[in-house]
Amino acid sequence: MSKVKKKVKVIKIDLDKCNGCRACELICSAYHATPKYSSNNPARARIRLIREPLQDVYLPVYAGEYTAAECMGRDKYVIDGKEYDECAFCRASCPSRDAFKEPDSGLPLKCDMCEDEEEPLCVKWCINDALTYEEREEEVEEEAMLEEMETGLKSLIDKYGLENLVDTIARMSQKN
């Protein structure tokens, strides 16, 4: 495989600056609506704010890769006396939990850093600067990335099995 230059995009999260307003969730869901901005629904956001005000827990977490199987075990962090939920820091759309799945279809969600925009919109809408954005270039080995549809299909295969999925698609295409 050949080496290619890759843009690394980093969202820096400063928990001390988070005021817990969830604008990040809102604008994420709006941006990813079809047509763009036509609807709002934080449950569809690719970022979620874990927010436990009385424990002073404010933790924005981004949706990462979809995973078919959950880990062999779970982790639970206690930082400065604050207890975070199991797997709180994990970004995976995972069978162990509802996080980072479309509320109606259950399909996995993944942060795409708002590709067409100058900066991710969660960053733009966080005017308290709990979220800031940085870019840098790195050399990496080339690798074929799964496209969005493939990711979705893969999760459906994992959920229902390849055979069922093929049958369903065949049946649906006959109906149409």
Add this chain to the structure above:
Amino acid sequence: MRYAETGYNLEIDLSRGNIERVETDPRLTELHLGGLGTNAKILWDRVPPEVEPFSPDNLLIFSAGLLCGTPAPGANRTIVSTISPQTLYMAFSMMGGFFAPELKYAGYDKVIIRGKSPNLVYLWINNDKVEIRDASHLQGKGAVETAELIRQELQEPNAQVAAIGLAGENRVYMASIEHSRSSASRLGIGAVMGDKGLKAIAVRGTKDINIARPAEVIEFCNEVLKYIPVRDSNPVPGVMPILAGLGSPKEMLIHDEQWHTENFMWGNARTRRKDFWTKDVEEKWKETQESVRTRLISCYNCPMKCGAIISVPGISTYMMKCFSKLTYTMAAYSDLDFGFRIAQRATEYGVDGFSTPQVMAFALELYEAGILTDQDFPGMPSDTEGRFYWLLDRIVRREGIGDILANGVYWAARQIGKGAEAYDHNTIKKHEQLPLKLSMLNPIYFLMWATGEKINITQIEGNFPQAPFETREEREEFVKDWIHVPHEKFKEYFLNWELRGENAFPYYPTVEATCEIVDWQETMHYIDDALGMCAGLSSFPLKPPYHIHNLPILISAAAGIEIDKAELWKIAKRNRTLIRAINVRRGLRRKDDRPPDNHWKKRFPELEAQLLDAYYELKGFNKEGIPTKESLHELGMDYISEDFEKRGILQNEQSEEESQGN
């Protein structure tokens, strides 16, 4: 498709355990927008004046505003409306937080509660699945504690909960509904919730709120977000720090309390302490505040940080906003540490931070005056702080003297008698007010205090400066970027307004200008309350991001209703008139539109009468403060004048002229 709103209300009958999802009439959105406006319409239609506050037929409405759940920053308010057990008029307390957007995402604009549950219950709204659940295990639990217990029980950390504490369960007239960092506190709506046997409402929603013209809305919101930090980092010079920026008064951020502590009254709205704010006090209070405040926090989709997490060592953490920081402190002649401590207990009990300290200070005054005696206070500690805790515990349980005090100053004074009525010197329409006693009549504030249907000054005042600026230069500087005025003449009113001399209080602003200033400020609040927009970004501060010129653009693009400035103004007038009509039908008249007698030392009865006359005329009310047939017709509310005529509140024009002639 419906835009910005869901188009559905949830109707809950607690007597029969019935739950219905009801589609709403889109025409009502065009007439009233939503939130407070449509709440008032429902109360007019369905709660006739014969219905007592604690009747099963009284409705308790939790409404999201029209823009809640859309990307409009600060649109997160829940407007709770019912008939107040204290004033016997319509009550419409509001709260920020996260409840209203969550309700919209669950698929509802309002939850309308009628009837009474025989046992304590809570409501669990999870999208289409709505359940009335047993709450007997939550009886007596604190409001904050209840929210946590419900979330755990439902295993739903994302559920938003609005709950009452012990005060609501016991129908205390100053019982609040608590939610997150906010509360709907005024006018005893928590008591109505308790009377209905409803401990809490929990809601979780994962559905979409649609936008009519998405690109326009986002562009608008981006501009708002750009403006907020610019405006906030340029505080208006010459204005006290808590009011110089945006947001609700920044009590949680700012330490400098000279203005409140030296201008507001201590005790039962009784003593002004002009030299209170010394260096020592300043240092001590600053230290107190910084040691207990762990984080400044916001409501849903708002960058302002008007609330705070308060962790006082040894007691449970709670959330606080705004002025309750000082109300207990000042009523008890105590310090800020006491204020933060007792507010925690008061929040769990679920009581209004304005009324409750005043009731307690009132009780202690009666004790000092010998009207109440040791027999009324068995076992009460001797120190003031101890007495406040003792009284609070009894009020929320309605125990002994607490049972009388739980009805608020007005009713308690009349129940106690023996001259106690004279100590009720700070209520309007039976409701406790900010503890302010001033010198020279302020015509603008006279009208707002007297006629405000909210019976709460902070929810009427706003966009016009509270006091004139010292020099002409300062004023000219101020009006330079004052694009918010509905008309250029407001700049003139302000430019010519002086601290002393002819163009000063009480005869300046003129009667006409005063009415227009009040009308503008009030109109902005009525718009916000229909939209669910926080006043802190709109009707309350000077030069806010939202104003009469840009709100029609936002509403049109978000909701797909074509309205312009004139139409929006008319909707606000319609809503304001409708609420007046509900209260008129319940007996409200000119005689009730008055501030406390001692609110100002220097009063001008003739001028005050002129002000009222002119305000009524501008609003389309007759001399008694009753909306006229013509103005109701203009606003498309002939159904109100028909009802008024049937009840003999309005006669036909001829006989009205005759009666005025007599």
